[in-house]
Amino acid sequence: MKSSRGAVLFHSLSRVAALCVTLLAATVVSYPAIAQAAAPEEIKLDYAYYSPESLVIRQQGWLEKEFAPDHTTIKWVLSLGSNRALEYLNSGAIDIGSTAGLAAVLGRANGNPIRAVYIFSRPEWTALVVRRDSPLKSVADLKGKKIAATKGTDPFLFALRALHTAGLTRDDVEIVNLQHPDGRTALASGQVDAWAGLDPHMAAAQVDDGARLLYRNVDFNTYGFLNAREDFIKEHPDTLARVLKVYEHARVWIGTHPDETAKIISEESKVSLPVAKLQLSRNDFSQPQPGTKQIDALKAAAPILTQEQLVKPGTDLNQVIDALIDVRIAQPVIASAGGK
Structure with missing residues (x-):
């Protein structure tokens, strides 16, 4: 009798163990598919x-x-x-x-x-840039001047913040909306008085054109x-x-x-x-x-x-x-x- 009961118990435990192994295996197999979706095309x-x-x-x-x-x-x-x-x-x-x-x-x-x-x-990737021979010495000197800047960019917003340090707004200057490389060209050719530069174009203006940084402020570079x-x-x-x-x-x-x-x-x-x-x-x-x-x-x-x-x-x-x-x-x- 004991042998028969033992056999039944052993058989029941074996079925439970097998079921657990099956469930565990299913969990292991399915988990990666949930955790890491396929990359897009x-x-x-x-x-x-x-x-x-x-x-x-x-x-x-x-x-x-x-x-x-x-x-x-x-x-x-x-x-x-x-x-x-x-x-x-x-x-x-x-x-x-x-x-x-x-x-x-x-x-x-x-x-x-x-x-x-x-x-x-x-980065410190933007500053207000002027030509080497520019008479401008400070942000205050920009009143009534033309500044090249790309609207909606950090240099544009930097220029506005810089103007505010001298009590000026964009109504006190003429902002010429140009993409960054065109702003450098406009500055070099004298079409604008200053440029809100962006690297590497700003670095190129300094190294290749001898341009000068009129105003820089690393805290204004986001x-x-x-x-x-x-x-x-x-x-x-x-x-x-x-x-x-x-x-x-x-x-x-x-x-x-x-x-x-x-x-x-x-x-x-x-x-x-x-x-x-x-x-x-x-x-x-x-x-x-x-x-x-x-x-x-x-x-x-x-x-x-x-x-x-x-x-x-x-x-x-x-x-x-x-x-x-x-x-x-x-x-x-x-x-x-x-x-x-």
Whole structure:
């Protein structure tokens, strides 16, 4: 009798154990499919002369290698300024784009569905530039003068903030809306009195034209943001994390390969090597994680958008900034790469 009962008990336990193994196996097999969705057929992102990481990644083919097993096409689109990158993001021409921080705030405040997910650099990439022989000595001297600037970009907003330091507004000057390289040309030819420059064009004006920086203020240079469309973040969070992993690799690589990076900037931007080195020297790559520091800097800068009536009356810019900065995706990527 005992032997019979033991056999029945053993048989029952065996069935339970087998069922557990089956359920465990099913869980293990199904989990990866849930945790990591398939990559899209195409990833559209920009490259910009003011974003060294984008130039390095594109030149090295690192994104293409990362997504080769998924048969995902990488489509690169050149952005000549934050205004172009924001236009491309808003229209869906790109999924991921690089802009200045305050320009991203302006874009989101005006309905651009983006979030800032990574910091590609903390640059001093803009200043007010004049010709070598210019009689202008201070921002106050710009009253009644022509200033070239690309509307909707950090240099444009920098120029407005600089004017405010001397008690001036854009009504006291004539702002000539030109893309960054055209602004440099207009300054050199005497069509404008000053230019809100952007590297590498600003560095080229200094090195090649002997141009002078009339006013510089690193605190008025907002961070370099890598932004993603909200629908892309929602539909492809794993893909975005993999893109940020490549950006993080590029950030670290730049720190250990400054000469090679300068050469890539020189070749891609079609500027001399000394110009590329000057541009690179004005970038701080040590703060890739968006967070409180960027939020505080943007909230300090944001009043210019209201003062100059660049956003709708009643816009809560603090709320816009809080919604813009997205810390979630970059955190584990940077941590796993050993970044700060």
